[in-house]
Amino acid sequence: MRDRLTAAAHVFAEHGYAAGTTNRIAERARISIGSLYQYFPNKDAILAELLVRHIDRGTWTQADQLDLSAGSLEAAVRALVRDAIDNHRDDPQLLRIMIEEAPFSQELIETIERHGRMRVGQVRDLLARHPDVRVRDLDTAAELIVGTVEMNTHKLMADPRTIRVETFENELVDMITRYLRGDQ
Numbered sequence: 259m260r261d262r263l264t265a266a267a268h269v270f271a272e273h274g275y276a277a278g279t280t281n282r283i284a285e286r287a288r289i290s291i292g293s294l295y296q297y298f299p300n301k302d303a304i305l306a307e308l309l310v311r312h313i314d315r316g317t318w319t320q321a322d323q324l325d326l327s328a329g330s331l332e333a334a335v336r337a338l339v340r341d342a343i344d345n346h347r348d349d350p351q352l353l354r355i356m357i358e359e360a361p362f363s364q365e366l367i368e369t370i371e372r373h374g375r376m377r378v379g380q381v382r383d384l385l386a387r388h389p390d391v392r393v394r395d396l397d398t399a400a401e402l403i404v405g406t407v408e409m410n411t412h413k414l415m416a417d418p419r420t421i422r423v424e425t426f427e428n429e430l431v432d433m434i435t436r437y438l439r440g441d442q
Contacts (some may be wrong), residue, residue, distance in 0.1 A: 271352040302361040331390035346415035356417040392440035
C-alpha cells in the first residue's frame, strides 16, 4: 500500500488534485486500476489517507530529551518550532493540496483530534515542568502554542516564498518564548 500512496503523492504534487486521477496513480504505481480500487474506493480516500499519515508522522519524538533547566526555555521552544518545520518540509505542493482539497472523513477528523490532544499534552507537560514558564493557564497556553505553531508552519511550508524559513523560525521562537516568560 505504501507504493500506492507514494505514487499518489507524486501524482497529486505533479498534476494537482483535480488532474491527479486514479488512472495516473495506478500507472505511476505500476499496478492495475482494479488493484488500486481494492485499497481505495476513490482519489478522495487516497488523499485522506495521505493526510492521516502526514498527521501521524508529526509526533514530537524529541520532547522527552529537552533540557528543562532554568534559562533553557528558548532552546525548548526552538526544538518545538523546528520539529514542526521539519515535519512539513517534504513537499510544499502536496502539503498545499492536502490543506486546501482534502476531503474531511470521520477518520481524518478523529486523527486530527487525536494528534492535537497528544501534541497539546506534550507541550503542556513541558510547560508544567519548565521553571521559566510564567503563564496563568497551562492548558490554554499549550493550546495556543500548538495552534500557532501548526497553523503558521502549514501556511509557510505550503507557500515557502513568503518568508525565509530561518526568519520565520526565529520570529516564532522569540514570540512564544516572550509569551511563556511573561516578558512585558
